[in-house]
Amino acid sequence: xxxxxEELKTKIIAGFNLxxxxxxxxxxxxxxxxTGLELDSIxxxxxxxxxxxxxxxxxxxxxxxxxxxxxxxxxxxxxxxxRT
Amino acid sequence: xxDLTIHAASYLGPEGFGNDETGLRAWPAPLKENLSxxxxxxxxxxxxxxxxxxxxxxxxxMCRIGFMATELLAVDFDxxxxxxxxxxxxxxxxxxxxxxxxxxxxxxxxxSIFAYTLPSTVIGEICIRHRLKGPVLSLIAPDTDGANALTxxxxxxxxxxxxxxxxxxxxxxxxxxxxxxxxxxxxxxTAGTARRCCWDGLKIxxxxxxxxxxRLGTFAESCVPCRNTLAKTNRGKLRLHNxxxxx
Numbered sequence: 001x002x003x004x005x006e007e008l009k010t011k012i013i014a015g016f017n018l019x020x021x022x023x024x025x026x027x028x029x030x031x032x033x034x035t036g037l038e039l040d041s042i043x044x045x046x047x048x049x050x051x052x053x054x055x056x057x058x059x060x061x062x063x064x065x066x067x068x069x070x071x072x073x074x075x076x077x078x079x080x081x082x083r084t
Numbered sequence: 085x086x087d088l089t090i091h092a093a094s095y096l097g098p099e100g101f102g103n104d105e106t107g108l109r110a111w112p113a114p115l116k117e118n119l120s121x122x123x124x125x126x127x128x129x130x131x132x133x134x135x136x137x138x139x140x141x142x143x144x145x146m147c148r149i150g151f152m153a154t155e156l157l158a159v160d161f162d163x164x165x166x167x168x169x170x171x172x173x174x175x176x177x178x179x180x181x182x183x184x185x186x187x188x189x190x191x192x193x194x195x196s197i198f199a200y201t202l203p204s205t206v207i208g209e210i211c212i213r214h215r216l217k218g219p220v221l222s223l224i225a226p227d228t229d230g231a232n233a234l235t236x237x238x239x240x241x242x243x244x245x246x247x248x249x250x251x252x253x254x255x256x257x258x259x260x261x262x263x264x265x266x267x268x269x270x271x272x273x274t275a276g277t278a279r280r281c282c283w284d285g286l287k288i289x290x291x292x293x294x295x296x297x298x299r300l301g302t303f304a305e306s307c308v309p310c311r312n313t314l315a316k317t318n319r320g321k322l323r324l325h326n327x328x329x330x331x
Binding site: 043 | 120122123126137138139141142194195196198199
């Protein structure tokens with residue numbers, strides 16, 4: 001699980017264009033949105049695109065996204081359980 | 085009618101930066117070689133602003149230039165009363181618009197890049213940063229000196245549509261370098277020819293004896309008929325002449 005969290009950190013930093021942010025700066029237990037990373041709705045779209053392109057996961061319901069995006073650890077668990 | 089006054093003017097380009105008080109100053113040499121695009125832009129931003137660069141560094145090139153140019157104007161937006169902010173307009177004039185990011189998006193179609201595939205995005209970013217709520221306008225024009233923006237701004241002021249207008253002339257692609265070289269027959273092009281070509285929306289490379297087809301579609305695409313050649317062959321040249329702005 002920890003390796004998947006690190007992998008997701010790397011993808012988020014690259015995909016969200018977070019220049020100057022290192023994986024160590026991201027707390028896996030904090031909410032992905034609404035924290036110090038200052039992510040917005042476009043980033044949410046980007047995250048959905050990453051899940052689709054890299055893990056074959058399609059999110060169609062808001063409730064599923066809310067739960068999966070609660071934190072990076074929650075996202076990693078979601079990816080591990082749903083990747084194709 | 086009240087006199088129209090240019091409050092401040094700033095200059096930002098590959099060779100340096102400055103405003104009407106400081107004059108042009110050369111960019112300092114990077115502290116170390118092989119700085120990444122982000123590191124170099126972060127260094128430039130730190131010269132102009134003490135604010136957190138995180139938002140700035142997430143923007144595309146056009147927005148970064150617009151942010152830095154606005155910072156250079158040294159207008160204390162925070163000191164302006166709310167009423168003035170609501171009547172402070174913004175006009176951005178550009179020749180290549182969001183072409184730089186359009187090409188990036190064509191190569192890498194991601195939501196985070198898509199958000200910047202409009203020449204007006206920079207206006208939104210500036211208005212959010214300084215809480216400006218007046219009229220805005222994005223101009224695509226063949227002249228690169230911002231004269232059209234100033235003309236339009238003067239009309240807004242005369243008509244009472246705005247009390248103050250921020251005018252920016254922005255190019256994320258170095259027009260004098262990039263546009264004259266749409267295909268392999270580089271020496272046959274001049275800036276004037278290329279501009280006319282772009283403005284007329286020609287669908288074929290104008291170089292003599294060159295029949296390279298343009299990709300049909302947007303204005304941006306017809307601007308650079310041999311886009312693939314530009315991207316592959318001239319990338320080194322573009323970077324050489326435009327080290328400040330090209331990603």
